Amino acid sequence: MSKSENVQLLEVDVAKLSSKSENVQHLEVVVAKPSSRNDDIEVTSSCPHTWYRVHCRLLPDLHIQVRLFKNSVSLSDLVGFNNTGNVCIWPSEECLAYYCLENRTQFSGSRVLEVGGGMTCLAGLLLAKTNVAKQVHLTDGNSNAATNLQDMLEGDQVNLGGGSTEVSASMLRWDDVEAVEHLKNSFDWIICADCLFFDSGREGLVTAIQQLLTPDGVALIVAPNRGGTFTQFENSARRLFDVQVQTNYSPTIWEAHQRWLEDPAYQTDIHYPKLMMLSNKSCS
């Protein structure tokens, strides 16, 4: 991803992010600030990290802590499995989180899986904190990201507060046939942000979603157009699913997008995440 994608993208009616934020992206529908926990949390991971306190103005009483890797790229990061989810929380994840909170009642009593959620699975975690869903399972295909998710849940450092939603995390690669088979038909909802731009990943993601969803389940995919990759995924998905695409899916996010259009660095194609909803053809 180019450096220009790291600009603050959408400004919504919430507090500014701290300028110290290294790797939380900035649609500002969700607010993240460095946490005081950085002083008192025992470092359990070999990767240097920083804790952030996250909340969403939509639900002012809802707070969680997330742990982000400090931006340092090693050789193994460059040659190993895709590392983009360990760089920052991307704007699509922030939009997905906001959308899930805004529409939280639809997850009532359901089993939710986040795929490709990066080092925080922010959307899944914030949804879990609302205690609406029965279960939220957080996943990513990168082993460092998956370990970070598990570490955050350990001892509830993330601050879910022992609510009624059962929360778990694991590594899950979309092309891992055995792992996907193990979780087959297990989820009423799959949520996914900014995972459509890998040319080698789209077909595997479509197939995995079909396997993992219950027959009447729904997948929510949030991603920008990014050079036609959104449409390429949409075309693949249409072979298996009924597909709906929404450009304006949240008044708050849309309003922010309109404001950001005035910024010359803002390019809708790479910066504005759209929403795609997939449901089984047989359910329509």
Ligand SMILES: C[S@@+](CC[C@H](N)C(=O)[O-])C[C@H]1O[C@@H](n2cnc3c(N)ncnc32)[C@H](O)[C@@H]1O
């Ligand atoms: C751009 S990041 C998005 C992370 C997060 N959703 C966000 O928006 O901040 C793409 C994520 O997809 C994950 N990914 C890529 N290929 C994958 C695969 N085959 N299986 C599982 N995860 C994969 C990467 O590890 C990475 O975390």
